[in-house]
Amino acid sequence: MMTNYGNRITQGQFSFLPDLTDAQILAQLKYALDRGWAVNIEYTDDPHPRNTYWEMYGLPMFDLRDPAGILREINGCRSAFPNSYIRVTAFDSTRGWETPRMSFIVNRPRHEPGFRLVREEAAGRRIRYTIAPYAVDRPEGERY
Amino acid sequence: MDAAFDLPDGISPGAQADLRAAYEASQVGAVLEGLERDLVGLAPVKTRIREIAALLLVDKLRSGIGLAASAPTLHMCFTGNPGTGKTTVAVRMAEILARLGYLRGGHLVAATRDDLVGQYIGHTAPKTREVLRRAMGGVLFIDEAYYLYRPENERDYGQEAIEILLQAMENERHDLVVILAGYKDRMDRFFQSNPGMASRIAHHIDFPDYTEEELFAIGERMLSAMQYRFAPAAIPAFREYIARRIRQPRCANARSIRNALDRARLRHANRLFASGHANLSIGDLMTIEPEDIRASRLFDSGDGEAAGSASPPLPDRAPGTDAPLFNTRGLFRAPA
Numbered sequence: 001m002m003t004n005y006g007n008r009i010t011q012g013q014f015s016f017l018p019d020l021t022d023a024q025i026l027a028q029l030k031y032a033l034d035r036g037w038a039v040n041i042e043y044t045d046d047p048h049p050r051n052t053y054w055e056m057y058g059l060p061m062f063d064l065r066d067p068a069g070i071l072r073e074i075n076g077c078r079s080a081f082p083n084s085y086i087r088v089t090a091f092d093s094t095r096g097w098e099t100p101r102m103s104f105i106v107n108r109p110r111h112e113p114g115f116r117l118v119r120e121e122a123a124g125r126r127i128r129y130t131i132a133p134y135a136v137d138r139p140e141g142e143r144y
Numbered sequence: 145m146d147a148a149f150d151l152p153d154g155i156s157p158g159a160q161a162d163l164r165a166a167y168e169a170s171q172v173g174a175v176l177e178g179l180e181r182d183l184v185g186l187a188p189v190k191t192r193i194r195e196i197a198a199l200l201l202v203d204k205l206r207s208g209i210g211l212a213a214s215a216p217t218l219h220m221c222f223t224g225n226p227g228t229g230k231t232t233v234a235v236r237m238a239e240i241l242a243r244l245g246y247l248r249g250g251h252l253v254a255a256t257r258d259d260l261v262g263q264y265i266g267h268t269a270p271k272t273r274e275v276l277r278r279a280m281g282g283v284l285f286i287d288e289a290y291y292l293y294r295p296e297n298e299r300d301y302g303q304e305a306i307e308i309l310l311q312a313m314e315n316e317r318h319d320l321v322v323i324l325a326g327y328k329d330r331m332d333r334f335f336q337s338n339p340g341m342a343s344r345i346a347h348h349i350d351f352p353d354y355t356e357e358e359l360f361a362i363g364e365r366m367l368s369a370m371q372y373r374f375a376p377a378a379i380p381a382f383r384e385y386i387a388r389r390i391r392q393p394r395c396a397n398a399r400s401i402r403n404a405l406d407r408a409r410l411r412h413a414n415r416l417f418a419s420g421h422a423n424l425s426i427g428d429l430m431t432i433e434p435e436d437i438r439a440s441r442l443f444d445s446g447d448g449e450a451a452g453s454a455s456p457p458l459p460d461r462a463p464g465t466d467a468p469l470f471n472t473r474g475l476f477r478a479p480a
Contacts, residue, residue, distance in 0.1 A: 070277070072277070
């Protein structure tokens with residue numbers, strides 16, 4: 001895709017930047033923890049932008065003070081699913097927000113084939129457009 | 145170069161380190177002074193803390209000029225009788241280690257067996273890991289750590305928690321300091337049955353019992369923190385109380401003093417009620433009189449020279465019943 005050089009998926013924060021180093025991830029997580037947000041780790045091999053519900057790796061981590069423990073979990077998830085997308089999300093439970101305040105990808109598959117444009121002919125001469133990841137043609141677990 | 149010893153590669157012989165400046169920059173002096181000021185007695189504990197602070201500071205200087213400075217393991221074991229200040233010192237320790245840059249957070253997570261050991265298979269590991277995650281960057285304080293290990297039940301999950309703990313103490317020693325606390329004899333037995341744990345703990349610090357004089361100083365501090373004061377005649381009464389209390393079995397040091405003062409406050413409040421005065425001065429509200437202390441049951445038994453005080457002592461039993469107001473007698477019974 002012309003607008004997405006290298007076919008890198010751009011979802012969440014920092015996704016147009018090079019992958020964050022562990023030190024950068026720690027700094028971002030520290031920011032979240034200092035604001036009292038609960039961090040959780042999710043992974044998927046179906047990166048369609050409408051797929052909002054990724055699989056959770058472990059439980060959300062409440063009451064943490066230091067991000068080192070989260071990085072340990074991230075590394076655990078990376079070794080369990082080395083070829084999946086992994087993101088961390090920081091949830092703000094403050095009344096009025098009650099929503100994720102941060103979300104960024106911390107792991108990507110080695111090769112990201114990107115998305116195919118699908119044209120569907122509808123009634124009359126209308127064309128409906130949608131996108132589909134090339135990878136999801138294969139069954140879950142064998143996609144990347 | 146005729147240095148008396150060979151310098152490692154890449155270190156210039158003229159390199160100098162300013163210990164004074166590093167000491168002042170770390171602001172650890174203020175913490176150590178606070179420790180000296182706020183904690184009565186505990187000389188061996190303070191010495192050890194000062195040694196650790198010195199080691200960390202020197203290590204910092206060494207790494208500053210390029211010498212090898214491997215972060216020392218700082219897992220500790222605090223042993224001592226109840227009320228000797230183990231928890232208080234652990235909180236201070238977290239602060240000191242944070243000031244010296246050894247820990248990032250400087251917070252203390254207190255855990256007991258309940259927080260670490262699960263109730264069914266597969267429950268323990270996530271539970272222990274969660275506590276460890278919370279303690280990352282700070283101090284994990286495990287009170288009465290010997291309860292983790294229950295040799296009489298071979299299917300107990302405590303062993304699993306110990307193994308996870310050991311692993312974390314080894315692998316994450318840069319992120320985490322574990323402090324175990326408990327009675328000396330039981331802790332020794334715990335280490336005998338878990339040699340891996342004993343070898344990973346570098347500092348065994350024993351908290352001695354307080355002397356009478358130290359207990360009195362502690363009592364005075366507690367009282368002024370609660371914004372009370374002793375009447376002049378109450379001071380010898382309180383000293384005598386401490387002398388008697390310390391001879392009783394199961395004296396919980398500073399905690400016993402706190403309880404004694406709480407009871408004295410109760411009697412003080414009761415006395416003000418009984419006196420029926422409508423107008424009380426600030427002095428009345430603040431002053432603990434000798435009879436508030438001498439009404440303790442500790443003065444009933446024994447030689448009786450202190451039992452008869454000027455004013456009739458407040459009853460220790462609830463009016464009209466046989467129920468004791470403060471049933472301390474059962475607590476002091478010697479173990480069978």
